[in-house]
Amino acid sequence: MTDLFSKFDPLINERAGLLSSGIRDPFAIVMEEVKSPTVAVIDGKDTILLGTYNYMGMTFDPDVIAAGKDALTRFGAGTTGSRVLNGTYQGHRECEDALKDFYGMDHAMVFSTGYQANLGMVSTLAGKGDFVILDADSHASIYDGCYLGNADIVRFKHNSAEDLEKRLRRLPPEAGKLVILEGVYSMLGDIAPLKELVAIAKAHNCMVLVDEAHGMGFFGENGRGVYEAAGVADDVDFVVGTFSKSVGTVGGFCVSNHPKFEILRLVCRPYTFTASLPPAVVACAATSIRKLMHAGDKRARLWDMTRKLHGGLKARGFRLATETPESAIVSVLMPDQETTVRMWAAMIGLGVYVNMSRPPATPVGVFLLRCSLCAEHSADQLEIVLDRFDEAATMTGLFAQAAE
Known part of the structure; x- marks a missing residue:
């Protein structure tokens, strides 16, 4: 009998080699207690969280928590059904209403995760005979949406307007075409030139x-995203997003002004054939979204913290993925996988949690320690983080290695 796990043997062996050297598994961290948006207990000690995507710090907002508790008491723990059957509660509609108000759009559709939002929208909008044109560095959920659908897939070079133009010129003018872009690319933290x-x-x-x-929460006058900041809102047909970043809970969504949008509830398989979000989750999301409409001070603080971290790391000699801070993601480039793992392990040992990123999540040959800022980070915490990066670099010989 053929072992269906055999195709994973190279990764199994690679992981076993890392663990046998005494380095802990970077993908098996357990948060034993979470004290705030920026501090958790890991291995029994307080650890600064610098890799959670909790951009606006809404996970511990008192109003958000109160809304979730109330919904849990009034509506129970879950819906046990799909949105098109018994799974639409009052809270789901209130959450969609909050999204429509936040984005100033006519329609909103809430999915159970952000992954499912992309999976559903991409696979449903573009079918046989249509084309999906996407940035080569697109998120896995976008690629998986392409694979689930029957459209032809065309990739263009990352953030290259010239290559997009070249690819589109080759396609039949009469064919249906969906161009998919991301406001912020999560690995390197760079933003798309959406205007062009x-x-x-x-x-x-x-x-x-x-x-x-x-991008939701802190780009643009209303915090709607990079597309708002770029001034292209009138030319964007669909905006997809997630609740698991700035909103501070879990879920996904799509908003649009397209007059036929509501039919998607009946034809979008990842929406139709999955259980809906629990009442407490959508109550938390709706409350958070409405508070984000008035979060100008938080946005300003987040940008201030981002500039401090980016500038501090650059001044200390670390190689960063972007020359200037483009988003609340600050990615530190590493020379290879072994160094990346050792740096990550040193950081967690020093009480700072960052994300370790490697291919295929990153482009080929790119290894990162990826930091994501939170509006609740303090200046004192960032000074500690910068000192810990210095200590970890010394422990691992990072700069000495780079000088060779």
């Missing part, structure tokens, strides 16, 4: 979907 890309897409009669998972 959206203009090219519209010139070729494409519909445009922008994923604002990492």
